[in-house]
Amino acid sequence: MTVAFSVCVYCGSRCGTDPAFGSAAAEVGTWIGQHNGQLVYGGGGAGLMRVVADATLAAGGRVVGVIPQSLVDREWAHHGCSELHIVQTMHDRKRMMAERADAFLALPGGLGTLEELFEVWTWRQLGYHDKPIGLLNVAGYYDRLREFLNVSVEQQLVGDWQMRLIRADNDPAALLQSLVDAAAISPAARLDEI
Ligand code: AMP
Numbered sequence: 001m002t003v004a005f006s007v008c009v010y011c012g013s014r015c016g017t018d019p020a021f022g023s024a025a026a027e028v029g030t031w032i033g034q035h036n037g038q039l040v041y042g043g044g045g046a047g048l049m050r051v052v053a054d055a056t057l058a059a060g061g062r063v064v065g066v067i068p069q070s071l072v073d074r075e076w077a078h079h080g081c082s083e084l085h086i087v088q089t090m091h092d093r094k095r096m097m098a099e100r101a102d103a104f105l106a107l108p109g110g111l112g113t114l115e116e117l118f119e120v121w122t123w124r125q126l127g128y129h130d131k132p133i134g135l136l137n138v139a140g141y142y143d144r145l146r147e148f149l150n151v152s153v154e155q156q157l158v159g160d161w162q163m164r165l166i167r168a169d170n171d172p173a174a175l176l177q178s179l180v181d182a183a184a185i186s187p188a189a190r191l192d193e194i
Contacts, residue, residue, distance in 0.1 A: 001062065003036060003037055003038040003061075003062055004035060004036040004180075005035075005037050005038070005102045005103070005180050005184075006039075006040050006064070006100055006101050006103075007032055007038070007039060007040065007102065007176065007179065007180075008040040008041065008097050008098065008100070008101030008103070008104045008105070008120075009028060009039055009040070009041050009104075009105050009106075009107060010042075010104065010105070010106045010107070010109060010112075010113045010116040010117055010120075011025060011041075011047075011048040011049055011052060011106070011107035011108065011109045011113055012047045012048040012049070012107070012108055012109035012110050012113055013042075013044050013046055013047040013048075013049055013075055013109075013110070013112065014046070014047040014048070014110065015047050015048055015051070016048070018108075018138075018139050018141070020138050020139040021048055021107070021108045021138055021139070021141070022048065022051050024107060024108075024136060024138040024172055025051040025052040025055065025107055026051055026052070026055040027055075027172040027173070028052050028055070028105065028107065028136070028172050028176065029051065029053065029054065029055025029056035029057075029058075029059065029061070030055045030056070030058070031059075031173055031176050032056045032059070032061045032176070033055065033058065033059025033060045033061030034059045034060070034061075036060075037056075037062075037180075038061060038063070038064060038082075039052060039053060039056040039061060039062070039064065040064045040066070040100045040101045041063070041064075041065060041066075041097070042065065042067060042075070042093065042097070042112075043065025043066050043067030043075070043077055043078055043081060043084055043085070043086075044065075044067065044071075044075035044076060044077065044078060045075065045076035045078035045079075046075060046076050048107060048108065049075070049078075050076075050078060052107070053065065053078055053080075053081065054080075057080060057082075062082040062083075063078075063080075063082050063083075064081065064082065064083045064085070064100055065077070065078050065083070065084045065085065066087060066092075066093045066096045066097050066100075067084070067085070067086055067087070067093065068086075068087055068088065068089055068090050068092070068093050069086055069087070072086060094116065094119065098120065098123070098129065102131060102180075102183040103131050103132045103133070103134070103179040103180065103182065103183040104120045104131060104132070104133045104134065104179075105133075105135075105136060105175070105176070105179060106133075106134070106135050106136065107136045107138065108138050108141040108142075117133075117135070121133055121162075121165060121166060124165050125162050131183060132167065132178075132179045132183055133165060133166045133167070133179075134167045134168070134169065134175045134178070134179045135166050135168040135169075136168075136169065136170070136172060137168050137170045139170075140170075142168070146168065149163065167182075
């Protein structure tokens, strides 16, 4: 089966309290599946991670899960993935997820999600890859983070151009379409330098 594109989604291993998070995760997975896409994610079988994976599969998409051996039990590795890669370390996981993706999308999540978002964002600012990055700001979850980052810009510790490296939106379909469109014109990634 050929897939039209691969999107790496970072999101919570929990569902959080706002039902809008789960709805958005389901919408993301459904959009990927309906557009003949492939989800690349952390391979977990819980929380928003599971929701996005199940929605992708239900809509006919492929799901690539990548999980370190040490988290197989803790995050309930999702054995329904089209491909489940059990790797040795967190570094192996992040590298494989990044290599397999044409674009990155962060949904609401906790520390792991934030770390993944900032890592891929900082890789982009350093030129290690040239893949588009999206932030799905569901129900204003990331409003305070964006306000804080604006302070960093005001204090001239972050440049405007760095802020423009991610696309933030609250509409899953519009954001996914914009990432897929941008990925189609991006030069090949240079992840081998990482
Ligand atoms: P969380 O957002 O904390 O619920 O975690 C979401 C996903 O991020 C889970 O699959 C975690 O295993 C993963 N994660 C946690 N810490 C890290 C990290 N340092 N680097 C990459 N992923 C992580």
